[in-house]
Amino acid sequence: MSFASDFLNIAVAITFVALxxxxxxxxxxxxxxxxxxxxxxxxxxxVINALGIVVLLGILQGVQxxxxxxxxxxxxxxxxxxxxxxxxxxGDIIE
Numbered sequence: 001m002s003f004a005s006d007f008l009n010i011a012v013a014i015t016f017v018a019l020x021x022x023x024x025x026x027x028x029x030x031x032x033x034x035x036x037x038x039x040x041x042x043x044x045x046x047v048i049n050a051l052g053i054v055v056l057l058g059i060l061q062g063v064q065x066x067x068x069x070x071x072x073x074x075x076x077x078x079x080x081x082x083x084x085x086x087x088x089x090x091g092d093i094i095e
Contacts, residue, residue, distance in 0.1 A: 012056060012059065012060050015052075015056055016053070016056055019049050019052045019053050019056065020053075022045070022049045023046060023049040023050070023053070026042045026043075026045040026046045026049060027042075027046065029041075029042040029045075030042040030043060030046070036088045037088070040081065040084050040085055040088065043080075043081065043084070044077065044081045047073065047074075047076075047077030047080075047081070048077070050073060050077075051070050051073050051074055051077070054066050054069055054070045054073060055067065055070050058070070
């Protein structure tokens with residue numbers, strides 16, 4: 001093994017631990033968040049963390065389909081965050 005592959009494995013491990021810790025903390029905020037805005041922000045943060053985990057798995061395994069899946073997760077996460085925020089603010093999603 002070369003120095004570059006050892007460094008990449010260490011960086012991937014540290015990044016994975018950080019993303020999982022962020023996901024767990026976001027889940028805690030989702031459960032105990034006092035307002036709906038806190039819960040919406042926690043859900044959006046969970047989508048971003050899940051996106052990072054999927055991209056990290058794609059880098060680790062060397063499979064390119066994970067990057068296409070990450071694009072789908074990003075689009076669905078954005079649309080769901082906007083829809084949930086509109087529902088909380090206005091009470092309906094479609095005018």
